[in-house]
Amino acid sequence: MSPLNIEKGSTSHSAYDLRSHLSDVIESHTLAILVDNEAGVLARVIGLFSGRGYNIDSLTVAEVDHEGHLSRINIVTSGTPQIIHQIKMQLERMVPVHEVYDLTVAGPHVSRELALIKFKGKGDHRVEALRIAEIFRANVVDSTLESFIFEMTGTPEKIDAFSDLMRPLGSVRVSRTGVAAMLRGA
């Protein structure tokens, strides 16, 4: 039908070809979002994610500047590069959002999570649990004759590794805070 004989499905031949972001590999990104600390702001941000079908893998939020009424929301999300780009653009245009940092893109960053892990077990398993806790530098913050609560801080992967190791030894329950993250350097 087209007199121009453009082949179907051919793509743009652009001098500014930045098409790498059209890849469909799922990436995980840590975003830090500085927002006005006002009623409903968290609902606004979360509503964006649920309304547009984006993922939230982890979420933390707390006030970081009492004078300036600013809160920091850390979100770990996943999607294709195009989706991640769209998430950032959608966040940035929200009225109460001051800044959006993509720590995954910005460079090396520190991300830490706090976890409380309750372990129930008996006999040798109790001893083994304590030994593993020592290796992971987890502190015992509560103890009964049948249980411990360990407190540990680390990357999400470290907490996963610790709780995975504990599971074969007894029943394990975990309470995690979600990721707090910051860029390295000044």
Next chain:
Amino acid sequence: MTEMTGAKMVVEALKEQGVDTVFGYPGGAVLPIYDEIFQQNEIRHILVRHEQGAVHAAEGYARSTGKPGVVLVTSGPGATNAVTGITDALMDSIPLVVLTGQVPTFVIGSDAFQEADTVGITRPCTKMNWLVKDTDNLASTIHEGFYIATTGRPGPVVIDIPKDVQFATGTYKKKPKESPSHYRPQVKGDIEMITALVEALETAERPIFYTGGGVINSGPGANQLLRELVDATNVPITSTLMGLGSYPASGKNWLGMLGMHGLYEANMAMHGCDLMICVGARFDDRITGRIADFSPGSRKAHIDIDPSSINKVIHADFPIIGDVGHVLEDLLKVWKSRGRKTNAEGIAKWQAQISEWREVRCLTYKASDTIIKPQYALERLEALTKDRDRYITTEVGQHQMWAAQFLGFEDPNRWMTSGGLGTMGYGVPASVGVQVAHPNSLVVNVAGEASWLMNMQEMGTATQYRLPVKQFILNNERLGMVRQWQELLHGERYSHSWSEALPDFVKLAEAFGAKGIRCSDPKDLDDAIMEMLDYDGPVIFDCLVEKHENCFPMIPSGKAHNDMLLGEADTQGAIDAKDSVLV
């Protein structure tokens, strides 16, 4: 700094913002504000018949004047009834300030009478919203609301005001010279990217402008700059439904509307171009058709004030974030300073190719001298009204597409339609809002009978305020667009797409205190339209048209721009089962 009640603050703040008209409906939770409105004469309140009507009327007012529309409704059902209109305004980027009453702060959360979580309900369908809990913050929040609604990509804001905040006394804060908000959208485009685009424009063989509602939102200056640029470069231009009027329909480079029911020449030119300059449009699915086959041979520039619109659907080779007016100004400046170059030879060939496409005459329909064809009705309406000071609103459906195809718009702000959300019931209240803003102009609502019925109660508003709106109903006793899709996609099983018990529109007009006219014979049509135009008051025109007419051209969903159906003969087996899941 003066002390006053919250209710008085609302009225004062509206006055300070230059508001002359409010569309609203009273109720328990806004009585203090209505009491203040009663005691002044500067702001005119238009009493609608349903809160959805208030919002669409305010949209019509805003779209036809360039000013923000203001709505005042009560808590609970008042606010929830407004939600459809607010969502419509968000999708079409219409600036609105919607004030909702709320139950007193001390009963919020107790499931009080007419309580609804208005801020929660409207969060996803507003640009921003606020619950004002302290009278001292009320005036500044209203000023902030106007700033947010009208700055950057415009949109609706909701300000929820509990009744005790309206009664309490506080300090009125004047409109600040500069908004204290950190919200500062970028208006100037990146000059390097603009220069790169000018370079591409200088050499392009098959360039095209694809413009949208953003040009109209940017203001009269932006429309002037667009016209200057298009005519100086001799580049063909097409527009979305929302952008009609930014370039005149009589202009030599005008291709007509593009998209699902766009013109053949416009869609073919989009498909075949080598440089597409998108100005204030957003690559909606009604525009692109199948993404993978969308304009495969072109480099694409995208000028938009909303960064999230760029690269959302279609990759932009020249992404330019900024206000259309500012960017076009810089674009023209750079293009002129570099010597006003274009690839004249290439463009001449391109224009010749487009002329061939025009020869297809895609809007041709089978004429009849016994039945009024809807296209014929619009051709006659166009012929008899085009030289008047005319504003057109529409409902949603086939008639809306035919209106976009057959009516010509010479200026911006003359065409009010529900584009993004596709809200049936938009047209009647929108025509009321437009007529309020332009009392001496001709306002015609091109309607289908099914859509028209959805907000017909606003005829009461038209009669009350002596608004001579003309309701031009193309009555096919069908939900025409639904019927068309059922014919093409669902084996002609016409599930619930006709109306068996329609009212007598002439008697209905009389019941509303309006004039009713019925016409079913093409020979009588011109006289009947003239009778409608000559009548000094609201008219309901029941134009009985062909019941089974389909709207062409049509790009079936899931198809590319060059897969257009041009008429009935093309429709056999055109859409396969896989694509029928797309809306």
